Amino acid sequence: MTHQVKGVVAKSKGEPVSIETIEIPNPGPGEVLIDVKACGVCHTDLHYREGAINDEFPFLLGHEAAGLVEEVGEGVTDLIPGDFVILNWRAVCGHCRSCRRGRPWNCFSTHNATQKMKLDGKELSPALGIGAFAEKTLVAAGQATKVNPEAKPEVAGLIGCGVMAGLGAAMNTGQVSRGDSVAVFGCGGVGDAAIEGSRLAGAHTIIAVDIDSTKLEWAKEFGATHTIDSSKVDPVEAIREITDGNGVDVAIEAIGLPITYEQAFYSRDLAGTVVLVGVPNPEMKIELPMIEIFGRGGTLKSSWYGDCLPSRDFPMLIDLYLQGRLELDRFVSETIELDEVEEAFHKMERGEVLRSVVIL
Ligand SMILES: NC(=O)c1ccc[n+]([C@@H]2O[C@H](COP(=O)([O-])OP(=O)(O)OC[C@H]3O[C@@H](n4cnc5c(N)ncnc54)[C@H](O)[C@@H]3O)[C@@H](O)[C@H]2O)c1
Ligand SMILES: [Zn+2]
Numbered sequence: 001m002t003h004q005v006k007g008v009v010a011k012s013k014g015e016p017v018s019i020e021t022i023e024i025p026n027p028g029p030g031e032v033l034i035d036v037k038a039c040g041v042c043h044t045d046l047h048y049r050e051g052a053i054n055d056e057f058p059f060l061l062g063h064e065a066a067g068l069v070e071e072v073g074e075g076v077t078d079l080i081p082g083d084f085v086i087l088n089w090r091a092v093c094g095h096c097r098s099c100r101r102g103r104p105w106n107c108f109s110t111h112n113a114t115q116k117m118k119l120d121g122k123e124l125s126p127a128l129g130i131g132a133f134a135e136k137t138l139v140a141a142g143q144a145t146k147v148n149p150e151a152k153p154e155v156a157g158l159i160g161c162g163v164m165a166g167l168g169a170a171m172n173t174g175q176v177s178r179g180d181s182v183a184v185f186g187c188g189g190v191g192d193a194a195i196e197g198s199r200l201a202g203a204h205t206i207i208a209v210d211i212d213s214t215k216l217e218w219a220k221e222f223g224a225t226h227t228i229d230s231s232k233v234d235p236v237e238a239i240r241e242i243t244d245g246n247g248v249d250v251a252i253e254a255i256g257l258p259i260t261y262e263q264a265f266y267s268r269d270l271a272g273t274v275v276l277v278g279v280p281n282p283e284m285k286i287e288l289p290m291i292e293i294f295g296r297g298g299t300l301k302s303s304w305y306g307d308c309l310p311s312r313d314f315p316m317l318i319d320l321y322l323q324g325r326l327e328l329d330r331f332v333s334e335t336i337e338l339d340e341v342e343e344a345f346h347k348m349e350r351g352e353v354l355r356s357v358v359i360l
């Protein structure tokens with residue numbers, strides 16, 4: 001038996017998305033069917049619809065989601081129908097060479113559902129192996145992490161991508177710690193989460209950089225101690241001024257552009273760390289003098305999903321939220337219907353929202 005549900009599909013490169021009736025099989029071994037309750041609109045969904053990730057159209061978009069387990073397949077032992085879960089797009093395998101070396105957050109063989117969801121008989125590519133702008137979706141059991149159901153779905157779902165990516169870029173990848181100085185380039189949902197993560201980790205100087213003055217105002221609410229409008233001033237010089245001429249300990253790029261990566265590279269102190277969490281498109285290139293890479297020392301890192309471990313981090317972050325120690329409500333700019341995703345992309349492009357969240 002298959003389930004027929006509505007979902008948001010990107011059929012071809014750059015074309016507006018449409019609502020389609022998709023087919024979802026019953027969960028097979030190791031799979032779970034999720035009754036999606038909320039799914040945030042992340043910039044990565046827009047990257048998919050623009051063909052910037054790959055060209056495996058049609059895509060079933062949406063990947064920042066929370067919902068209820070509806071049905072579990074054979075062999076699924078740690079979830080039961082009714083569990084409130086956050087979906088994740090890096091379900092670690094436990095067996096690959098990275099997992100075996102005790103680095104599961106880098107898992108090289110993460111799990112997705114084996115069976116395919118379909119549109120008119122054609123296999124859909126679910127965004128990041130999730131596809132949650134849909135009434136239901138099919139994922140691998142490891143992609144669903146049980147959390148305290150007291151958290152509202154529209155808030156909990158954000159942990160499933162942008163917020164986790166940003167918090168983790170600061171706390172896990174960048175290893176921001178007490179007394180550090182941090183600069184965050186790009187103050188969308190991901191960048192603001194990096195700002196919040198830096199604050200939680202004890203950074204004492206947190207510099208927000210964006211070209212949009214509204215975003216900079218919002219960044220202050222998440223904990224930025226300084227803001228720089230890089231459409232008006234050179235951010236590298238401005239960051240040096242704030243940090244006694246030295247630069248920051250950790251520079252986090254949360255946009256995915258060569259120009260802002262370079263700015264991050266040059267704005268850090270000697271032996272500092274650059275973290276790339278923004279996703280570049282395949283054509284982008286950077287050119288840096290090699291002597292600067294050597295001479296400045298330190299570390300250049302990329303952050304996949306904030307180097308998180310969903311089973312360790314999601315329940316903990318939801319608990320912090322419920323205790324009032326993690327600001328999540330502020331990320332939700334608006335709640336929308338499934339048929340408003342295309343408009344939400346435009347609002348994102350115009351810089352009007354941090355997160356539009358589809359409620360189902
Ligand atoms: N690494 C990961 O695991 C991961 C996870 C989720 C999202 N991402 C990526 O993170 C990036 C940010 O996502 P988001 O949802 O926050 O996007 P967003 O569009 O909400 O935010 C981007 C921000 O960058 C600013 N910006 C754009 N160009 C700029 C420039 N030249 N200089 C300074 N600021 C500039 C915009 O004004 C905006 O505030 C995207 O590339 C997304 O694909 C990565
Ligand atoms: Zn693995």
Ligand SMILES: [Zn+2]
Nearest residue numbers: 042044161162
């Ligand atoms: Zn995302």
